Amino acid sequence: MIEQKRELVTEIPGPESLARLNRKKAYVADGVGTMLPVFVTAAGGGVLVDVDGNSLIDLGSGIAVTTVGNSAPAVVRNVQAQVEAFTHTCFMITPYDAYVDVCEQLAELTPGDHAKKTALFNSGAEAVENAVKIARVATGRDAVAVFDHAYHGRTNLTMAMTAKNMPYKQGFGPFAGEVYRAPMSYPLRDGLSGEEAAARAIDHLDKQVGAGNLACVAIEPILGEGGFVVPAPGFLPALSRWCTDHGIVFVADEIQSGFCRTGDWFACDDEGVIPDLITTAKGMAGGLPLSAVTGRADLMDSVHAGGLGGTYGGNPVACAAALGAIEEMRTHDLTGRARAIGAMMTERLENLRGEHPVIADIRGRGAMMAIELCAPGTTEPDAARTAAVSAACHRAGVVTLTCGTWGNVFRFLPPLSIGDDLLHEAFDVVTEAFATTGG
Ligand SMILES: Cc1ncc(COP(=O)(O)O)c(C=O)c1O
Numbered sequence: 001m002i003e004q005k006r007e008l009v010t011e012i013p014g015p016e017s018l019a020r021l022n023r024k025k026a027y028v029a030d031g032v033g034t035m036l037p038v039f040v041t042a043a044g045g046g047v048l049v050d051v052d053g054n055s056l057i058d059l060g061s062g063i064a065v066t067t068v069g070n071s072a073p074a075v076v077r078n079v080q081a082q083v084e085a086f087t088h089t090c091f092m093i094t095p096y097d098a099y100v101d102v103c104e105q106l107a108e109l110t111p112g113d114h115a116k117k118t119a120l121f122n123s124g125a126e127a128v129e130n131a132v133k134i135a136r137v138a139t140g141r142d143a144v145a146v147f148d149h150a151y152h153g154r155t156n157l158t159m160a161m162t163a164k165n166m167p168y169k170q171g172f173g174p175f176a177g178e179v180y181r182a183p184m185s186y187p188l189r190d191g192l193s194g195e196e197a198a199a200r201a202i203d204h205l206d207k208q209v210g211a212g213n214l215a216c217v218a219i220e221p222i223l224g225e226g227g228f229v230v231p232a233p234g235f236l237p238a239l240s241r242w243c244t245d246h247g248i249v250f251v252a253d254e255i256q257s258g259f260c261r262t263g264d265w266f267a268c269d270d271e272g273v274i275p276d277l278i279t280t281a282k283g284m285a286g287g288l289p290l291s292a293v294t295g296r297a298d299l300m301d302s303v304h305a306g307g308l309g310g311t312y313g314g315n316p317v318a319c320a321a322a323l324g325a326i327e328e329m330r331t332h333d334l335t336g337r338a339r340a341i342g343a344m345m346t347e348r349l350e351n352l353r354g355e356h357p358v359i360a361d362i363r364g365r366g367a368m369m370a371i372e373l374c375a376p377g378t379t380e381p382d383a384a385r386t387a388a389v390s391a392a393c394h395r396a397g398v399v400t401l402t403c404g405t406w407g408n409v410f411r412f413l414p415p416l417s418i419g420d421d422l423l424h425e426a427f428d429v430v431t432e433a434f435a436t437t438g439g
Contacts, residue, residue: 014038044070058415061413066286075328125154138302146218148405217251262338263342284322
């Protein structure tokens, strides 16, 4: 394990990173952005080490991917063994155990004890696309309901399902049809109870689409890119009940919130919501690309043979990594660790809010926490302050991520392998960044 410390030996980014940034500009398409251009040479525990020898604290986990930490021992062990055995056969041509093992794990871990089956893919967006395909075949209906502030990916169908225009959709249309957007529960901004917000969304869908036309309702149980909004209690259960009553497939997109991140295996567990289909990716495979649609066996089996798949879906190395990551989660009680990290972050953020009224909301669950910045006493988004604090954190060697429809939300997603001291040091830096950016 690399040394667990924050240490800056140059400015951030340092000269070696800046030199590489010029190469990036020459060879990598400008459309592929980079938030913090330090070129990484090693990572593990709670730190990232760059080419200049700086050691930064990681509060982002590569956007909620390295939940078990970078190069977690069981992931490395499994991946090494798998690459030496074989790297690819294509599961659709000649199968292998690791794929089936991952599907078995998903049947056991995802909410509900009904019969479940899984299909594996590469990216989160691909999983969401396939969940819609399955829901359409199973119901014989076309319409897909999504929510304000949703993020489901960057492929054509998932762009249509994603809410935010810039940078995800601008200029990339026309988008897929039969995608309808409903109002999300957003306690800071709508002041509605979960039941009231669900009634509003249901009425909207009923009147504008018609329950009988909906193949599925797809929702992130805690919004990801949209700002880590936690719907008011009761919202998800009411929505799920309505779906069941009308034969609509309830799809929980747990690509960001799943696999221990929120202090449960899945965010749906908190209110006992049992989705018909659940999409997973990110934290599942410790950094390797793997995604899944898991759900009711009858729905999953409604698709004709050959209708689901892809060349690389469920690649053996990615499956081996996932089995290692799940082993790490079980062995080290990472749901418990996420809850402990969540308690620490909440306390630090509560203290910060006491000093800075620009923090309008603290929300999230477990190791998926966020603060929303607004002009004091209002819900007017303060993206400028968010950017200033973020830049100050980066200069001081802490990798923080922002999100939200208005770009005014900090999201904290530390790897669950981070130590308490390092986590506190990171929040000392965040606290200092608020103090030095005024307000
Ligand atoms: C909730 C959610 N769904 C889907 C996606 C898309 O995943 P990917 O980037 O792997 O395609 C993301 C990615 O951030 C996500 O957070």
